[in-house]
Amino acid sequence: MPEPLGEQKTLYVVVCAAGPASEVGTLVGLAQDRGWTVQVMATPAAVSFIDIEALEKQTGRPVRSQHRAPGDPRSPKANAIIVAPATFNSINKLANGIADNYVLDVMNEAIGLGVPTIILPFVNSAYASRSPFRESVEKLRTEKVFVLIGQGAFIPHEAGSGSSGFDTFPWQHALDKAEKNI
Numbered sequence: 020m021p022e023p024l025g026e027q028k029t030l031y032v033v034v035c036a037a038g039p040a041s042e043v044g045t046l047v048g049l050a051q052d053r054g055w056t057v058q059v060m061a062t063p064a065a066v067s068f069i070d071i072e073a074l075e076k077q078t079g080r081p082v083r084s085q086h087r088a089p090g091d092p093r094s095p096k097a098n099a100i101i102v103a104p105a106t107f108n109s110i111n112k113l114a115n116g117i118a119d120n121y122v123l124d125v126m127n128e129a130i131g132l133g134v135p136t137i138i139l140p141f142v143n144s145a146y147a148s149r150s151p152f153r154e155s156v157e158k159l160r161t162e163k164v165f166v167l168i169g170q171g172a173f174i175p176h177e178a179g180s181g182s183s184g185f186d187t188f189p190w191q192h193a194l195d196k197a198e199k200n201i
């Protein structure tokens with residue numbers, strides 16, 4: 020296991036509206052154990068999938084899903100971003116430069132700035148077989164974004180069987196990838 024980071028680093032954990040979103044506290048805890056400051060962000064659709072109060076207590080920071088109001092404190096700058104679980108919808112939008120919500124805005128800019136970005140999808144094999152999705156994965160990889168799908172990473176499940184994959188969702192793998200690439 021990698022050593023805890025010497026100085027405090029900030030990880031943005033971006034949550035999309037897919038099944039394992041409710042378990043994202045697992046990733047937050049793993050990252051905190053390794054010395055990261057964690058800022059959780061959620062797509063508007065993911066807000067109802069997560070326990071905002073519990074995550075705010077765990078991180079000591081507000082969960083962000085909207086642009087801040089003037090005067091509200093800024094989030095610390097990210098040293099790395101993990102998008103987990105990442106949906107079919109958000110992966111396709113991000114690959115194509117669409118920024119129609121707060122987290123997509125943040126991620127589109129961060130990729131342009133070269134912030135290490137790791138995407139851990141949670142999609143079924145029907146979604147994963149679509150050519151727009153496969154093209155999106157390739158486009159993101161061309162931009163040096165890590166998309167953790169395939170052997171040794173997230174393997175798409177059959178449509179309708181998603182909940183069986185919650186327990187084995189590879190949160191740790193995404194964190195390892197972030198630490199290797201900061």
Ligand SMILES: Cc1cc2nc3c(=O)[nH]c(=O)nc-3n(C[C@H](O)[C@H](O)[C@H](O)COP(=O)(O)O)c2cc1C
Pocket residue numbers: 034035036037038062063064065105106107108109110141142143146181
């Ligand atoms: C209960 C539920 C489970 C869902 N699970 C998934 C999923 O596992 N993967 C996925 O890509 N979309 C899933 N969706 C569909 C997304 O929530 C939907 O496409 C949404 O618009 C995604 O928004 P976001 O990408 O902004 O988070 C699910 C929707 C619901 C209501």
